[in-house]
Amino acid sequence: MLSDRQRLILNAIVDNYIHSAEPVGSRTISKKDGIGFSSATIRNEMADLEELGYLEQPHTSAGRVPSTKGYRFYVDNLIQPHLLNDLELGKLKQLFAERIHHFEQVIEYTAQILSHMTNYTAIVLGPEIFEHRLKHIQIVPLNEEQAVAIVVTNTGRVENKLIDLPSGVRPQEIEKLVNILNTKLSEVPLWQLRQRLYQEIAGEMRRHVEQYEEMLHILEDSLTQEETDRVYLRGATKIMNQPEFRDVNKVKDILELLERNDQLIHLFGAPAEGLTVRIGQENELDAIKQCSIITTSYSLGGKPVGMVGILGPTRMEYSKVITVLNYLAAGLSQMLTSEFEK
Amino acid sequence: MLSDRQRLILNAIVDNYIHSAEPVGSRTISKKDGIGFSSATIRNEMADLEELGYLEQPHTSAGRVPSTKGYRFYVDNLIQPHLLNDLELGKLKQLFAERIHHFEQVIEYTAQILSHMTNYTAIVLGPEIFEHRLKHIQIVPLNEEQAVAIVVTNTGRVENKLIDLPSGVRPQEIEKLVNILNTKLSEVPLWQLRQRLYQEIAGEMRRHVEQYEEMLHILEDSLTQEETDRVYLRGATKIMNQPEFRDVNKVKDILELLERNDQLIHLFGAPAEGLTVRIGQENELDAIKQCSIITTSYSLGGKPVGMVGILGPTRMEYSKVITVLNYLAAGLSQMLTSEFEK
């Protein structure tokens, strides 16, 4: 579709705009190394590229700016691998060299580094529930009416929930129940818990535990895991460093979106394996139609279980971000897999 | 110090400025109800008030704006009680009418309502550790090397921490240890745990538990509670609605500060009982020298255990905020106290 020279010029324009944030003129391009053409020639090509929809002109006497379509072509066809410098590489390696405690902590730190290295906003989605298996259930009564239900998984995740006890339940009953649960449900994946609770445990409970029905409801309730606290956000304010977002009105909607913890997960869009780039208008949410989101998944034993993402202006350093994201996702996958196989 | 008329005028100026965000001129004041003086008289008084440091003039031909000292006088001497309308009152009452589950949830919801009602940023500090007493300790081994230590308090708070086990420790040993801990430390306030651990448990452990020293260290570690996750922030972006913060540079520092979870607690300054108002320059942190913070404490059985606060522009609706804060703090205290006495 595009001639080699058009590709060359488009590439030069996008590269330049990414770094300058100013509309790019024909003279600027013609003076670049690797371009042996006069500004007039560039102008002609630019006019063609605009007609084809790859470029836009803010106004007649201004330079050109890449359109969403232009960025898309750039990302799909023109981008060249980015080389990280030693400092950056060092930081990344350090992350994975640390002794793992909570995996959540690694995730949090990943978001931190990601945002710091790219100067964009980092969003990380903690590993999916799928591979968490039940290690232990505990119910600790606090008083006559309330207790805390605690669920520990083999991955070190701990969920807890305050529950109301059916009135008049006796401590022995609870103990009996917990014993049944721990015996029957150990090593069961969390997402199966609910189902198994009814299939296998209900009968057993009816025989041994008083008020089993109420307890069942309560248990079911306490095993429902919150989605919101799996999302980690870092560097939300970084967007304000971008010259095109020096206006409060432009930033406000974005930051308001990022402030809503329950909305964050939607930034990832449909769960996808591997790298996804969503550019400007391609985004569903209105608030970020001036932004691009790059996401990728990390996996456990080859199965994707979580996501890492970067939110920045459409004028984003795609190449660098993609490199860093790929590196981090690979590292996370490896760490998670090796940790899990123990 | 100030004459009645000066107070009247200062009050009118601050009130007006709070709502208009524009420097207030003498004519505006003279036309107000309750002021029977010509603009010339007002001008004279204004000049005096400026000389005394209560007012400032952005430039010669502009109206007057309250100085920090002016706001301070206003808050300390002029403010009149704010009446909440039925809608607002309803919302507040609803909060406390709900059945309590996690107290943390109430706190979170408090922050939400606070921010929504005032249109400023709300910060709430969860109840202090002081009155949490140990209910139960549990150590769940995950594999040969790691375990999760879980601490449940009588208030329903659950802390957990991933710990590394000393190599070669046997499950029985852990069980023994947990039994000792639960027997000896039940009902001990959390803040005493560390001390009691050494005083009472060390001896017992030495006798019964292998590798007690390593375990002791690990326990100590896991009982240290994180400060950061006690702070709840809502409506951070609200500041961008204020006309004087329509500039990204002015907002950036503030939002960056609010983004740092570990810094949030410093916004409350020294822990104080009752209502505190810190106006503009009075704030320690540079980032918020253009802001005011109003905080108050809520208590359990008369003892202050947590704080609620509002961050807004110096040009803040002090009266309304103070009313709402007092109301909420009282409600929280009552709820917390009655809940705890069960």
Add this chain to the structure above:
DNA sequence: ATTTAGCACTCATTACATTTGAGTGCTAAC
């Protein structure tokens, strides 16, 4: 002795005109 009307003065803001210059599109020559 206050209060206020009156007036000259200040200065940010707005509107409008002018200049500047980066950039374009087109045409004709290379």
Add this chain to the structure above:
DNA sequence: GTTAGCACTCAAATGTAATGAGTGCTAAAT
């Protein structure tokens, strides 16, 4: 096919004047 050359466009910068909200001061009114 490429490029030099030139007329043209238009945002941004600069300059100038008009506007008006607000002040401070003085002298008259209360």
